[in-house]
Amino acid sequence: MRKLYLLGILFLITQHFYAQKQDLNTDMKGLREKEKKSFTQKMNIGNVNANTLNYDLQYQRMDVTLNPSVYNISGSVTSHFKPNQNMGSIYFDLSNTLTVSQVKYHGTNITSFQQLPSKELKIDFPASIPANTLDSLTIYYSGAPSTANDAFKTALQSGTPVLSTLNEPYGAQDWFPTKQSLNDKIERFDFKITTPQNYSVAANGKLMSETFPTGTTKLTFWRTMYPTPAYLIALSITNFVKLTDTIGNPPFPFVNYVYPSTNADATSMSNIQWTKQVMNTFETYFGEYPFRNEKYGHMEFMYGGGMEHQTMSSMGGWSKILIAHELTHQWFGDKVTCGAWNDIWLNEGFATFGEHVANEKLLMPNVDFMNYLLGQINYITSSTSGSVYVPDSGLSNINRIFDSRLTYAKGGYVLRMLKWILGDAVFYQALKDYHARPALAYNYVRTSDFNASLLQSTGKDFTEFFNDWVTGEGYPTYAIKWQQSGNQTLFKVSQTQSSPTVSFFEMPLPIKVTGTAGQTAYLVLNNTSNNQYFQESVSFPIASVQFNYEYQILEKNSTVTQDNTLSVSSVEKENFGLYPNPAKNELYLKGINRSADFTIHALDGKLVTKGTYQPGKAIGISELVPGGYIFTVDEKNIKFIKH
Incomplete structure (x- = not known):
């Protein structure tokens, strides 16, 4: 959307990581006051005018x-x-x-x-x-x-x-x-x-x-x-040069209305043509362009920045990243539109993630893309306050709604973390499913709709994830200790949170292990509790351990150290447990990484149920009546509460 002045602020903060991209800043400035006026004048209306319902x-x-x-x-x-x-x-x-x-x-x-x-x-x-x-x-x-x-x-x-x-x-x-x-x-x-x-x-x-x-x-x-x-209805009028072409595969109309001075500028015209390339990339990862029966294109305007007007983005500049941002909005913001300004991250976070995709796939070599991501992380974690979701109390503050750090940058990184959790193929298919669902396509959506769509696509419930990363505030800091013993490597993961609004960030942690002869192994530690132990097989002598090696997740000031006091017995003793506890319908077992028979007894000793635990799979307890129970596996007992 037009609020790409926010991206200008972000780029200015992080440009030392990718100075060669300085030209991207130019057309992303100057709209903050415009937006402030636009929103404040109707603040009494908020998200809904009750008289029009x-x-x-x-x-x-x-x-x-x-x-x-x-x-x-x-x-x-x-x-x-x-x-x-x-x-x-x-x-x-x-x-x-x-x-x-x-x-x-x-x-x-x-x-x-x-x-x-x-x-x-x-x-x-x-x-x-x-x-x-x-x-x-x-x-x-x-x-x-x-x-x-x-x-x-x-x-x-x-x-x-x-x-x-x-x-x-x-x-x-x-x-x-x-x-x-x-x-x-x-x-x-x-x-x-x-x-x-x-x-x-x-x-x-x-x-x-x-x-x-x-x-x-x-x-x-x-x-x-x-x-x-209504906010995406738009027009622009002047002595335009009209450029008619095709885009996409199969092709559909690509129509641009530009000023005569822009038509004479080789760089601007080259970047407009680049739209064809990024369109092909986005159709690969996001799905078919949503408005193929009409067109895509741009109309130049005098506001500066850009605005994702449906089928024809309004442009005050022609940088490639601005073109990519506005194009992403055609899927996320236009086809599916935030149903309240509280959820504007569903527009702007997604468009920022579109920049991630354009930078990674088209614009930056890997080293520059890593620096870009590091710049994003540094900006997002520069403060511990504020959630991606805009609370009702924030609707009276225009700067809070269109917050460059939260709505844009952190919103975009929420999606990068979902991609890390799900894997690229599952994640991008889930995005395609999200905007294609009949109840959501060409409609208004809320964060709960996105969450429900992810559950339907992946079978995973991300409620806790959204509670932590969208409505919660801050970020985690990890202290990771490791020790190799033969072919086994032990890890202990401790976590602190920068904000009391999140009690714990449950996240799979990316670990890269490098051997003394240059070998590499990539591990994932499913961190679900504090001071958690892990035991992983690594067949070569370890020279170093690197955490968050491709900036897959948001974190700050984390440490990785070798600790000779770690032992297999400490892992087995301290890692065993059930979660969540109390539980409603499902239990998960940690500390045992193999199939094992289990029993569940009532507190009076009566056998209630028995079964075989499969690593990584939930243990169903929906049939149990609320109360206390004893779970037994491998001669280990633990009490849990069913509610």
């Missing part, structure tokens, strides 16, 4: 006159809607700096409408509309859009007027009547824009026609048939 906005047709040299809009918007209950009146979000002159309903004028101080338009119907009845009306309006949100803007590029829009999060209401709450996408949207004939109009969707009603005017008709949030 009683209908489904299915279609809007914008028929307006715009001239980039004049700060004004005039015309009409027709809305088709379906009430979900009997409805005697309808509300639209609309700034009261615009004047509504007429509302037409079933061919006649409605005189009972009000423009409210709350920036809403209330329209009373002549008679109540029954639930589930498709209906429509047309609102005629005009005026100079509010400048408070900077959502509608005119300026000059090389001396030529340009007009652009940028709605996120609450600016759509400043220039057309709509429904801004994050609960109802507009299923179809038509733009019919009349301009002076020397201008071109770029917008979402597919270009249907360009006609010339008079000798001095031009009518441009764009249509999108994909569900679109």
Whole structure:
């Protein structure tokens, strides 16, 4: 999204790790104040305007006159809607700096409408509309859009007027009547824009026609048939150079509207063409581009940075990483859209992870990519406070919502850690599944939806992971001790947490072992409790042990030391246990890495059940009644509580 000023801050902090990428900073600055204004002016609305919850906005047709040299809009918007209950009146979000002159309903004028101080338009119907009845009306309006949100803007590029829009999060209401709450996408949207004939109009969707009603005017008709949030509706108008090409395999339209000065710049044009390469990469890892029936492309605008307007990203610069960020949003942010600003990491964290993919697969050799990841970790762990998830108390603070360290960088690293846990193939398939599920595709989503989708795709429940890394704060620090005894290597892992909001970070830990003759072995220590012991087979003499060798996880100030006091007996004694305890439906056994028979007795000694433990698999206890039990395996007993 446009909030790529945040990425500029991050790059400035970490650029000493990859100074050759300094050019990436230029177009990622300068939008912080813009966003602050855009959000703050409507803070009273928050995520939902309750007055608009009683209908489904299915279609809007914008028929307006715009001239980039004049700060004004005039015309009409027709809305088709379906009430979900009997409805005697309808509300639209609309700034009261615009004047509504007429509302037409079933061919006649409605005189009972009000423009409210709350920036809403209330329209009373002549008679109540029954639930589930498709209906429509047309609102005629005009005026100079509010400048408070900077959502509608005119300026000059090389001396030529340009007009652009940028709605996120609450600016759509400043220039057309709509429904801004994050609960109802507009299923179809038509733009019919009349301009002076020397201008071109770029917008979402597919270009249907360009006609010339008079000798001095031009009518441009764009249509999108994909569900679109109001904040992603956008247009830009100037003397564009239109570049028509194809992208993807099989190919679909690749359409770019650029300033004449950009068309003359070889670097910008080369980077625009690079979009084809990153599109192929993202289709490989994220799945088919979501809007193939229409197009992908870019329209230049004067805001700086970029914004992921659906099917046509608005661009204030042309760095490759900016192009990759906005393209990622077409899957994550546009096809599936955060259903509340609390969960904006589902947009921005994913787009930041798209940068990871572009850097790793296309832009950086491995050493530079490792330095990039280290820079991200250093930035994320530069403070222990704040969660990726924005608490309700943070919605009053624009800087907290669009926090570069938390929403962007840490949100992106949450996904890198999921990739480490699941492995590349399973992780990327899970991402494809997530945005393809019928209940989620082209809809609004929350963190709980992503978690449920991961469970369905992988069979793993990541509730605890999200509690730690998304709603929890801070990071772990590890003290890892090791000792080799013959072909066995013992590890003891201790963990401290930087924030009391997380009691323990359960994580598989990446370990690289290097031998005295250069041999290597890669181990994974499934760290589920503090001061946990592990026993691993390593067949060669060890020279060194490296932790988090490819920055797979977030951690800070961890240490790895050799400790000659570790022994096999200490591992067997201290590593044995059951978790979680208390437990509800499943138990896991630690400290035994082979099949073993077990029994479960009630506290009165009565045998309740018996079975065979399989390493890594859960022991089902859902049939047990709540209470205390004794678990016995290999002559070892441990008490647990079923609740």
